[in-house]
Amino acid sequence: MDFQPHHVLGNFSLLDEEDENFDYQLLHHNGEQWLTFRLGTETYGLEILQVRELISYPESITRVPRLPLFLLGMINLRGMVLPIMDLRKRFEMAEYETGPFTVIIIVQIKSKVIGVVVDSVVDVVNLQQENLLEAPEESTELDSKFVKGLANLQGEMVILLDLEQLLAPDELEQLSMLR
């Protein structure tokens, strides 16, 4: 198989090789690449290798009986049925009307695929060692086990999410028990 950067990202459109300002550093894996997105007033980051593609908010999401509310339901993505998680609900943040910038980030961990609803996608950034911050004890309202670290990006703080923790089966299992 030909290896093309697009394959890593699905039909992700922020990467454009033909663009003169295209940052080739992205391809050379200099440091780690993160996809940053916004949720409320804060900026979060996801490891780009776990991101499959970005899709807009679909017309219909089929609700799943007896599941926690943050799991909105299932959608049909080109013949594949996959669950959608609302990160705002997951982090118990205020609800937000979906708008033109609402995006579902399709992530994949091992063979499991899930869509994550976020307010908007910001950028793909390269994080070097010097960008990383010491994580203060009470940095956000977020449960610290979902946070891999913090980064400083031109003066703005980015919360780096630990997707594997967030989507750990026992984590989800426990929550479905509660309801």
Add this chain to the structure above:
Amino acid sequence: MNFEALPAEEFLDEAQELLQEIEDSLLLLEEEPSSYEVIQRLFRSAHTLKGGAAMVGLTDLANGAHEFEAILSKLRSGTLKSSPQIVSTLLKGRDNLLSLLNPLLSSSPNSSSSKVQKDSTDLPPDESFIEEQPTNEELTPLNRSSIPQSNTYLIHLKFDPVCLEFGQEPMMLLRQLQQFGELKVIAHTSDFPSWSDFDSTKLYLWWSIKLVSDKQLDEIDQLLEFYRGEQSEFLIEAIETPTEDEQEVQQAHQNMLAQISAKDEKNEYSEPSQNPELMEADVVELPKTSQTIRVPVSRLDRLQNLVSETVIRQARLLRLNDAIQATDDQLGEQFLQFVEDNEQAVRELQDQIQQVRMIPVGTIFSPMKRVVRDFANRHQKQIKLDIYGAETELDKTITEQIQGPLMHLLRNAMDHGMETPSDRIDAGKNPTGTITLQASQQQGFVIVEIADDGQGLDPQKILEAGRRLGMVVPDHQPSEQEVLQLIFQPGFTTTKEVTEISGRGVGMDAVKRDIEALLGNIEVSSQLGKGTALKLKLPLSLAIIEGMLIRVGKEMFVLPLLLVTETLRPLPNQQKRFKNRGELIDIRGQYLPLVRLHQRLKIEEAIDKPEEGLLIVVQQGTQKYCLLVDSIEDQLPVVIKSLEEHFVHIPGIAGATILGDGSVCFILDVAAILN
């Protein structure tokens, strides 16, 4: 695509089949020890295995098969008499051959031949092939040198001209023949066309060979078999006096060819290679052209997925038609005609791919004969296994997935069901017990039944055990059917001592779960002292099932049609309420429990009064239930999308499907909802 990988993979498939054939034949040999035909069949299978193994470079397997074959040739020649003991030894040998094969099978389906080669070097040395040295003295000398007699053969090799396109390598055959003995080869160029007609992809060379070897005619023949193509012309003849020089080889060859063409003329056939009947016993019998092809299952799966997508799109087309008809009547009419024609083609396509994926259930019944034989021998029981309907076809995946559960049921029947011969005589029964394995197709489903004429299930004992294990409410006096259902409870067991085969208390619940995972159903019936029967009802395919689209509140679900027995709208006087059995519905004198789906699924704003909604009677095991739904929307073929690989197991949901409008709809797991 990796062409290199193909021969090895195909051989692995073939080897498995051959080993199964060998096992079947050995079991038959035990029943008919003097049957020359069976020995002959065994010999052929072992031989093909040997040839194939040598060809793909599995030397250990080839050597093993060779030793196996050596014993068989003694049986064939009569120097060794067939006995149960020898059959046992041979069965063991067969198992050892299989164990040489197994490490290769577990590697990925795309393992290349070089991988096979590499793995085979890790295998145990040949000596371990027959672990248990036969007690019979005649079995021990298996040396090749013990057959000193050498024969001389004349071989005429004319390959199919297009054989090179299929990756055949004439040189390989010559090298293999070389290993058989002393070889003299003449290459003929007489078939070469003029240069203008020369096609570099075709093979024009042909060969005459003199071979001096200790091999038997049919062994060499078997080797040639592997290279035979549609247009190939392979002849082999054994000659009495060894010819000395090449001249003679050629002379003899000419004679042979002349003979054949003479026969041809008599029979008005122009091409000698196309008429098998013409050859005499000493000339090779040409095989019929194969009417089947082998295809990797993964390719069928891909095809199945594509067909599934087409089925979904067809449903979308139907929806689109409504919209078109609303705007343009005439265009809508034409479009509808097209959609209906297409519908037929899609249905046909779906049926055909389903057909292709079907294999006879007999493929999983066969290994059970051996299991029964070995078990009966070890436990001093006399058990006969009767198989009916082995030709009934079922989807390959389903067939594979019921093998485990069926084996479990079989072991239960042998271990718990069957009495010892003396007990059976005391009970006035035939000392030999019978287990019947039966498959049949009924109304679009496949029924597999396993029944024994053993002691049957004792409801009293089951109830006691159920009470002891706390599975039955103390005051409750369950019906006999309810009692029998206890055996499907997790952790249920009546045996206090655990035997090697079964009785660990895990089992029937796992069997039930496995069958229900296939959207099937399992029923038990039993008569004390007479026997037990378990009946599995299975869908024909796992990819597409017939479903009923139902609505509960605002939400839609699919119910597998296999479980539905009837639907009705009850009158208020059909509803009864009993003290500790909850709400029941009276259907022709039968009282069935009422289950409100909206309650189980926690759906609001749904119809709560049975007389306002609809009741769907579903069968779960032997028990029937009435499910209350708002309405039935449609009955349709449903493409199953598995949810397994996702993060959460959703109780009550067996899978999902995609409806005509592209939305996701869940398939209900009725068993889980009722529990």
